[in-house]
Amino acid sequence: MKQLLTLFILLLSLASFANEPLLQNTYSREGISLNGRWNYIVDVYESGYYNYRREPHDQTENPGSGAFFLNKKAKSKQERVEYDFDYAPTMVVPGDWNSQKENLFYYEGTLWYKKSFDIPDFDPTQRYYLHFGAVNYVADVYVNGQKLGTHKGGFTPFNFEMTDVVQSKDNFVIVKVDNKRSADEVPTLSTDWWNYGGITRNVTIYALSETFIEDYSLQLDKENDGLISGYVRLNGNHKGELEVTIRIPELNIKEKVKTNKEGFVKVDFPVKNLQKWSDQSPILYDVILSTENDKVEDRIGFRQIKTQGADILLNGEKVFLKGIAIHEENVMRGGRAYSMEDAKILLGWAKELGCNFVRLAHYPHNENMARLADEMGLLVWEEIPVYWTIEWTNETTYQKAEKQLTEVITRDKNRASVIIWSMANETPQSEERLTFLTRLAKSTRQLDNTRLITAALEDHGKKEDPNIMVVEDKFADVVDILSFNQYYGWYGGTVENIKNIRWEIDKNKPVIISEFGAGALQGYHADENTIWSEEHQDLLYRETLPTLAKIPQLSGISPWILVDFRSPRRMHDVYQNGWNRKGLISETGNRKKAFYTLQNFYKKVVDTL
């Protein structure tokens, strides 16, 4: 009997791990924001999660009073409860904990958040969803003492339905967040960025009708630029087929389609006089999808992106990607960036640099970034944190990577700005890794065959002639764009010799130099041969840019990196102080010399390529 019960509890807990389908375009829905101050308890030993036999409270029959998700209160002077959220300190959500509390600066572990909420105009006929923009890394979510589910992956959105557990007043949500690194996770133990923990993006409640528009994809057909195609998916207990109307008023489009019994319908309709979205002219159209009792509005750009030989074609025309790599940090405030205002700072700097392209490294950034890039005319590379030494043979690790990729593709598939999905960064070669990445690429193509696939690979000097650089990687056969990071003059090689090197790329594919760079402490001036000086970084840029320009297949670059970023790997107390100094802008917002060199290159040189 006891075994059966254990099995039942295990099945229950597994069921709760299945995330629910992601709500598309939450921007168009009026939600109830749970942003603001949340109480928190730091739980180093996870004693609010496990009982003293190390069994998870939420998987035991009678969770004891130590189970934090119950939000227990002592009801009498004899009752012992060893925590109380209402007396706990508070911090701001969204926001990482490291930059908000000095004593949590280096913290990697479990922290519990709690917030009380009411639902104004509560309507028992509606369905209520709790949506998180992202939580790093594992989130266990409970509402009113009931577990809604668990989500893993620090940079993608997720939501849970909570219709059966909420009421109009006196609700509470408790989230256990754990950002411990682990060898089998994605990312794995070692990275070169700060492991900011916490509820790092918005938390919002959405009230939805019984049957609502869950997801849709609308894009210009890859081959036929007179056709918009995609699908709409409804969610609900509807019976039979339902009508969906898609309107694009400026194009005089009003399409009525019927879903199948599962609420799904493929769409395909001709379009005339469309002004295509491009970096030069980022035209977005109002798109309105409606059913009998739901409506979502979006702003969508329509464009085509493909490769032809060694060229990247945007709407049939060759485009050179004048890029920059970006980490998702707002250095001016400190910590993870999360708001539209943060996105405006970062993408505004990229524009000032003269970019038409950004590499959002090394994990999915906030949805604001892609939405703003749509408005600003920036082409976007998005990636998942399959970085360095992932466990290639671990099936669960693969599933985690694929899930993160699926979540970001699901979220951003209607963004014209996003043209590239990148599978990985600087991963060491092996057959297992090739299988892993090829599988990821295949699954990406199944999810979205309209965008280009790449991965940041590595180059090396030939044995016979170290001045000849090559990329010998079988994954190069799988990708649409051959991208690689190269640090000649910083990690190996000398700056003086940069002019003598050349790349031999034997593939007829577009090439992106996904990284190059050198560290410099802003304000530190010396002769150009002095490492860490602004002059030295600038010299490396002046030498590298013309050398790269000689690669016949060169279709873009995204130097490393827009802004200095926090990294626990960078401990030199004079020059680094916990910051990776390869930024063109310092953590105080000041431009370094190389910023202007790259800006100048983008203004003048690129057009002649």
Ligand code: GCB
């Ligand atoms: C790289 C990595 C990037 C690092 C950078 C560096 O190749 O892709 O994540 O931050 O080098 O600064 O070493």
